Amino acid sequence: MLKPRAPLGQRNALLKMSHVEKTFRGDVVALKDMNLTVNEGDFISLLGPSGCGKSTALRLIAGLMKPTTGRIEWTGGQSAGDLGVVFQEPTLMPWARVQDNVWLPFRLRGKSYSEVKDDVLEALKLVGLEKFQRAFPRELSGGMKMRVSIARALVTKPRLILMDEPFAALDEITRHKLNQDLLALREAIGCTVIFVTHSVFESVFLSDRIVVMAARPGRVIRELEVDAPYPRTEEFRTSAEYAAHCRNASDALHEAMGEPA
Amino acid sequence: MTLADTAPAPHVDAEELAQARREKLMKIARWFLPSLVLVLAILAWHLYVTIGEVPHYILPGPVLIAQKMVEDWSILWPAILITGRLTILALIMAVIGGVTLAVAFTQSKWIEMSFFPYAVILQVTPVVAVAPLIKIYVDSAFMSALLCAWIVAFFPILSNTTIGLKSADHNLEDLYSIYGASRWQKLRYLYAPTALPFFLGGLKIAGGLALIGAVVAEFVIGRSGTGLGLASTLLEASYRFNFGRLFAALILISLMGVVIFAIMSTISYLALHKWHESAIKRER
Incomplete structure (x- = not known):
């Protein structure tokens, strides 16, 4: 998995959404004609107001529902463990220790703990929680729980990780720390990420591609590239480049909401 | 300094x-x-x-009751065993029946739709009214008493476990689906642990109800001199104006209830104290 990321525009396609639409109850269009090619190594943010279909898009990619029309295709087909998911809540099993929570994706594939122990510990080490493997979720802080959730998503070394506003419920300080750690993780394991957020600043800091979406009907209106090099540090947050990207994204978001920029 | x-x-x-x-x-x-x-x-x-020189057939004193407890121990002890066995068996059957039905209900909407109303009817019909019928159709007094106690005890387990099995975190359910979990895996690793605190709450109620069911059944069924457990001993003592023995039996029934409650609470604590909010002491 440790391979350098190709520059934007030279990456191999991992997943293709073509003309994907999702309609609920026959008339509520949650997502209209979405076309998106996710490339290996992309960090894509889906940015938009609530009701813009970003979570619907994520659920469609996760296979939790089928598109009404259109296709979602994985290059080379999708196999077990190709996908990791992080929700807005840590979504841990409170009765299971940290290590058993992280073991879950393997356990559901019939692998015993001893078989995958090294992977579990490696994932916990990546998120800095190797000392807490025997703890129960209630003993951890909100940020630590989220780290466990990320470790669980990473443990199968998935080709794609979906994150649905994972840090929205955390305080600013924890969120910034996790933003940085997430980027460091991504450098370390080189995975592809689709990240749903409604924060302009978060999307610019994290991603190299921002897909701006609008509501009613949910649709993609603009795609932006953030070509700032990784690794990005806290200095990036205060750079003129960052501010310019934020303004671009913010303008696009205003457009998405039908307001003058 | x-x-x-x-x-x-x-x-x-x-x-x-x-x-x-x-x-x-x-x-x-x-x-x-x-x-x-x-x-x-x-x-x-x-x-x-x-x-006040109250005659013992109006109100026996604690000394007399203690005496009776010792004197009649050869009668009371077998009665304890019978009522105890009745209660515990009814509880075990209630657990098996309640959990099985709850799993069936949550695994299949059709089964739930078909049978849930009858589970409710079984619950809301007072067992005292059903017991004489059971007595007619079931030969063994013990078996009919067991049936009565079971009817009373099984509903809280069924209803609590059903709610518990339906209470899983939706995101966790999605996660299980994404990882391709089978029905059995979902039940075993997700729904069962989610339902555990609910089930244990039901078990606590059912423990008390099983004893009440056993007592009611003994009253109704054991009346005809079949001599069941503590409750029929109590009833018999009241016919004979043996109030010392009556009170002794009453105290033993009470103690039995306390013991059952303590056991259920201990089971609940042991199962939950590591992770469930209800069993965690809050630091101030």
Whole structure:
């Protein structure tokens, strides 16, 4: 998995959404004609107001529902463990220790703990929680729980990780720390990420591609590239480049909401 | 400066010390106060009976009851065993029946739709009204009493476990689906642990109800001299104006209820104390 990321525009396609639409109850269009090619190594943010279909898009990619029309295709087909998911809540099993929570994706594939122990510990080490493997979720802080959730998503070394506003419920300080750690993780394991957020600043800091979406009907209106090099540090947050990207994204978001920029 | 001045100050302030003292006092009081009430109540009872010269067939004194408890132990002990066996068997059957039905209900909407109304009817029909019927159709007095106790005890387990099995975190359900979990895996690793605290809550109620069911059944079924457990001993004693034995049996039934409750609470604590909010002591 440790391979350098190709520059934007030279990456191999991992997943293709073509003309994907999702309609609920026959008339509520949650997502209209979405076309998106996710490339290996992309960090894509889906940015938009609530009701813009970003979570619907994520659920469609996760296979939790089928598109009404259109296709979602994985290059080379999708196999077990190709996908990791992080929700807005840590979504841990409170009765299971940290290590058993992280073991879950393997356990559901019939692998015993001893078989995958090294992977579990490696994932916990990546998120800095190797000392807490025997703890129960209630003993951890909100940020630590989220780290466990990320470790669980990473443990199968998935080709794609979906994150649905994972840090929205955390305080600013924890969120910034996790933003940085997430980027460091991504450098370390080189995975592809689709990240749903409604924060302009978060999307610019994290991603190299921002897909701006609008509501009613949910649709993609603009795609932006953030070509700032990784690794990005806290200095990036205060750079003129960052501010310019934020303004671009913010303008696009205003457009998405039908307001003058 | 003396040595005492330079010694490190303890890290507890006056408020915490007072708090610790209060907690210690509360701990002792929790046992001491009810014991004191018990002793005083028995004493008052004893004085009332002896000073007022109340005849034993109106109200037996605590001394007489204690005597009867010892004298009649050869009658009471087998009765304890029978009522105890009845209660525990009814509870075990209630657990098996309630959990099985709850799993069936949550696995199939069709089964739930078909049978849930009848589970409710079974519950809302007073067991006292059903017991005479059961007595007619079931030959063995023990078996019919068991059936009565089971009917009363199984509903809280069914209803609690059903709610528990339906209470799984939706995101976790999605996660299981994404990882391709089978129905069995979802039940085993997700729904069952989610339902556990609910089930244990139902078990606590069912434990008490199983005893009540057993007592009611013995009253109704054991009346015809079949001589079942504690409750029929109690009833029989009342016919014979043997109030010492009646009270002895009553106290034993009460104690049995307390023991069952204590056992259920212990099981619940052991199963949940590591992770469930209900069993976790909050730090102040």
